Amino acid sequence: MGDARIDYVELPSATAHELARAFYAKAFSWDFTAYGPTYAATTNGTTDLGLQGDPDDALSAPLPVVRVDDLEAAFEAVCDAGGTIAKAIFSFPGGRRFQFIDPSGNELAVWSDR
Numbered sequence: 001m002g003d004a005r006i007d008y009v010e011l012p013s014a015t016a017h018e019l020a021r022a023f024y025a026k027a028f029s030w031d032f033t034a035y036g037p038t039y040a041a042t043t044n045g046t047t048d049l050g051l052q053g054d055p056d057d058a059l060s061a062p063l064p065v066v067r068v069d070d071l072e073a074a075f076e077a078v079c080d081a082g083g084t085i086a087k088a089i090f091s092f093p094g095g096r097r098f099q100f101i102d103p104s105g106n107e108l109a110v111w112s113d114r
Helices: 016-027 070-082
Strands: 005-012 039-041 049-052 063-065 084-091 094-099 106-114
Touching: 005 106, 016 049, 070 084, 070 094, 070 106
Parallel strands: 005 049, 063 106
Antiparallel strands: 005 063, 039 049, 084 094, 094 106
16 A cells, blocks of 8 residues: 555635635645635645535544555555445545544545545
8 A cells, every 4th residue: 555644634614614714824824725616725745734615525523634555455454444434435636535434433534646
């Protein structure tokens, strides 16, 4: 699977999307790229922050996102380890990902740009 690390965190911002974006820009001078009317993200190349403003997609808690080289191998490894798939592999602008729930009830996503 190669190096797997958390390189992205999505925060729900469905009730105050533009306010959240303005807050982080002012507080930390972070630049955001808009990926539609309800999603924006930093793209600094280290650990990026996504703001999910779509109430149908936003979770109630932050969503850590793990980057991997081989998405299918990661999917299989998560299933074999006992993870519960919350969203099967799907495409999005920039790559593909899936979401799972660990044995403690935490939801995470796994993505690859390949």
